[in-house]
Amino acid sequence: xxxxxxxxxxxxxxxxxxxxxxxxxxxxxxxxxxxxxxxxxxxxxxxxxxxxxxxxxxxxxxxxxxxxxxxxxxxxxxxxxxxxxxxxxxxxxxxxxxxxxxxxxxxxxxxxxxxxxxxxxxxxxxxxxxxxxxxxxxxxxxxxxxxxxxxxxxxxxxxxxxxxxxxxxxxxxxxxxxxxxxxxxxxxxxxxxxxxxxxxxxxxxxxxxxxxxxxxxxxxxxxxxxxxxxxxxxxxxxxxxxxx
Amino acid sequence: xxxxxxxxxxxxxxxxxxxxxxxxxxxxxxxxxxxxxxxxxxxxxxxxxxxxxxxxxxxxxxxxxxxxxxxxxxxxxxxxxxxxxxxxxxxxxxxxxxxxxxxxxxxxxxxxxxxxxxxxxxxxxxxxxxxxxxxxxxxxxxxxxxxxxxxxxxxxxxxxxxxxxxxxxxxxxxxxxxxxxxxxxxxxxxxxxxxxxxxxxxxxxxxxxxxxxxxxxxxxxxxxxxxxxxxxxxxxxxxxxxxxxxxxxx
Numbered sequence: 277x278x279x280x281x282x283x284x285x286x287x288x289x290x291x292x293x294x295x296x297x298x299x300x301x302x303x304x305x306x307x308x309x310x311x312x313x314x315x316x317x318x319x320x321x322x323x324x325x326x327x328x329x330x331x332x333x334x335x336x337x338x339x340x341x342x343x344x345x346x347x348x349x350x351x352x353x354x355x356x357x358x359x360x361x362x363x364x365x366x367x368x369x370x371x372x373x374x375x376x377x378x379x380x381x382x383x384x385x386x387x388x389x390x391x392x393x394x395x396x397x398x399x400x401x402x403x404x405x406x407x408x409x410x411x412x413x414x415x416x417x418x419x420x421x422x423x424x425x426x427x428x429x430x431x432x433x434x435x436x437x438x439x440x441x442x443x444x445x446x447x448x449x450x451x452x453x454x455x456x457x458x459x460x461x462x463x464x465x466x467x468x469x470x471x472x473x474x475x476x477x478x479x480x481x482x483x484x485x486x487x488x489x490x491x492x493x494x495x496x497x498x499x500x501x502x503x504x505x506x507x508x509x510x511x512x513x514x515x516x517x518x519x520x
Numbered sequence: 521x522x523x524x525x526x527x528x529x530x531x532x533x534x535x536x537x538x539x540x541x542x543x544x545x546x547x548x549x550x551x552x553x554x555x556x557x558x559x560x561x562x563x564x565x566x567x568x569x570x571x572x573x574x575x576x577x578x579x580x581x582x583x584x585x586x587x588x589x590x591x592x593x594x595x596x597x598x599x600x601x602x603x604x605x606x607x608x609x610x611x612x613x614x615x616x617x618x619x620x621x622x623x624x625x626x627x628x629x630x631x632x633x634x635x636x637x638x639x640x641x642x643x644x645x646x647x648x649x650x651x652x653x654x655x656x657x658x659x660x661x662x663x664x665x666x667x668x669x670x671x672x673x674x675x676x677x678x679x680x681x682x683x684x685x686x687x688x689x690x691x692x693x694x695x696x697x698x699x700x701x702x703x704x705x706x707x708x709x710x711x712x713x714x715x716x717x718x719x720x721x722x723x724x725x726x727x728x729x730x731x732x733x734x735x736x737x738x739x740x741x742x743x744x745x746x747x748x749x750x751x752x753x754x755x756x757x758x759x760x761x762x763x764x765x766x767x768x769x770x
Contacts, residue, residue: 333675355675361668365690365768374686375676401768421676 278457279351279424281309281332286341287482288327301327302339303482311346314451314458316468318511319478325461326358328483329427332459345425352377354418354456356431360410362402368413369398372420380422388416392446408439412446419450426451428460432467444470448495465515469507470498477515486518555737564741572726573745580722580746583639583711587646588703594647595654595699600692602655603662616652624649624710628717637718646710653706654699661695693765701758708750 288302301324309315317325330336332343333355345351362371372385389395392412402410411431418426428447432440444467451458462468468475475489489511491498498504539557546556555563567573602609602616628645635641665688673683715724723746730739 330671330675335671335674350677353675353677355672357668357672359668361672363669363686363690366686374682375678403769417676427675 278311278455280311280313280346280457281307281425281459282344282346283307283309283328283332284341284343285328285331285339288324288331288336288339288341300482302331303484305341305478305484307476307485309457309459311457312455314460314471314473316472316475317459317461317478318465318468318475318515319463319483320480321463323478323480324483325478326429329355329429329459329461332425333427351424352421354421354423354426356411356414356418356426356428358429358431358433360402360414362405362410362413362417364402367399367401368394368405371402371413372417375417375421377421384420384422388419391450392416408435408443411435411443415443415447415450419454422454423456426456426458426460428458430462431460433462433464440467447471465508465512466504469504469511475511477511477518479518487514489514553734553736555740559737560740560744563737564745567738567741568745572721573742576721576723576726576742577745577749579719580708580711580715580724581749583643583646583715583722584704584708587643587650587711588700588707590643590647591650591654591703591707592696592700595651596658596696598651599655599658600662603659603665609659616655619648620652620656622649625713625717628710628714632718639719642711642714642719645714646707649710650703650707654703657695657699657702658692661692665691690765697758697762697765701754701762704750704753704758708746712746 283306285302285305287300287304290299290301292298305324305328317328319325327336331339333353334350362368363374366374369385369389372388373382376382376385386395386398389398392415394409394412394416397405397409397413402413405413414431418428431447432443435443448471460468460471469491472491474491477486477488478484479486491507493503493507498507543557546554564573598612602612624645627648628642631641631645631648635644669687669691670683673687678687711722712724712727715722716728719725723742726742727739730736730742
């Protein structure tokens with residue numbers, strides 16, 4: 277069951293350490309994400325986007341405020357990090373099997389490996405994977421737990437453009453057949469308008485939601501490069517204006 | 521495979537050369553105090569069949585095993601705790617430094633005086649001499665644990681047992697291997713000293729007896745038997761284990 281999220285982060289502060297003063301990463305960040313929504317968090321580097329995802333994932337609990345999952349106590353969360361974060365001492369298949377819930381059908385591992393095109397590489401250790409293959413493995417791992425909520429932190433950054441396009445298409449296919457609420461962090465305007473139902477623009481640090489931009493055009497019609505360019509330009513422009 | 525057998529051949533050749541040098545030197549010196557290879561091998565065989573060699577070997581290996589296990593287990597737990605909790609590290613770091621620099625001989629003498637000439641005192645002394653290096657190694661390993669992977673484990677809610685087994689232990693295993701290999705090398709030497717000081721059996725005790733009798737060929741025979749066993753453990757247990765644990769590095 278996919279979940280909506282009510283985000284009420286009043287303040288997230290990193291304490292002073294080793295000569296650096298305290299840093300306020302997020303302040304007054306309030307947002308609501310609907311069940312099944314594909315929501316993109318768009319903002320400059322260092323605006324606390326990763327911090328926000330870690331708060332939602334429950335990795336980071338030292339903040340003021342609260343995160344509410346529509347009455348569900350703990351939703352199943354699939355997390356795709358900026359680096360793939362695969363266990364280097366486990367094969368691709370073992371990396372997926374490791375996160376399976378107790379009593380989950382182990383067949384889902386082979387199914388997912390097929391869907392992301394890694395069936396041949398299932399027995400490889402991650403050191404043998406290319407950058408794109410490692411991202412696909414990380415994507416498959418996030419879907420292996422049958423997530424209610426997917427968190428993606430610039431997952432396709434540092435790939436070449438063609439590979440990034442293929443991986444975005446793969447992500448959309450996976451989300452279509454396995455519905456989940458998606459929070460996708462990026463600072464790439466084209467990526468944002470290609471994927472999102474709605475884009476939340478964040479301010480530079482301390483981050484908060486500055487504006488939102490719904491994308492009412494169905495995804496199927498967004499293959500048109502012109503439409504994408506126009507939307508991306510509009511998003512970039514909006515972001516720039518708000519920062520100034 | 522070809523490279524492996526070439527390496528084995530090289531090693532065998534090197535050992536044969538050592539034996540030849542020894543035999544040559546012994547013939548040159550012509551002294552009862554420097555027996556040749558034949559005399560030592562005969563003594564070795566004789567002691568194994570008729571003498572106390574097997575009993576002593578057994579006693580010493582038992583002490584090595586218990587002291588090794590105790591030092592590894594306690595050292596790992598303490599090292600991980602000190603790596604994780606800064607307060608513990610501050611509190612006990614100087615204890616570890618002290619123990620690290622306290623000669624094994626001093627520890628052994630003190631424990632014999634306090635607890636009598638018992639096996640328990642002997643084994644504790646050996647384990648205590650090894651403990652600080654295990655602690656320091658594992659503390660280092662714990663500090664080097666990958667925070668990103670820890671975050672991954674938490675976000676996927678792997679739970680304590682799966683996190684320990686699949687995320688933490690594989691990161692600590694190189695440190696555990698280093699600690700065990702250097703540990704074995706250290707412990708089997710200290711055990712002999714501790715036996716020589718205050719045990720009625722074991723290789724160390726026999727070395728002392730043969731020293732007093734000036735029975736050099738038996739002295740060397742006992743030492744060689746023990747070295748052979750330790751090398752066998754190193755080659756047949758620790759090295760294959762290391763290869764297995766580190767195979768993902770390919």
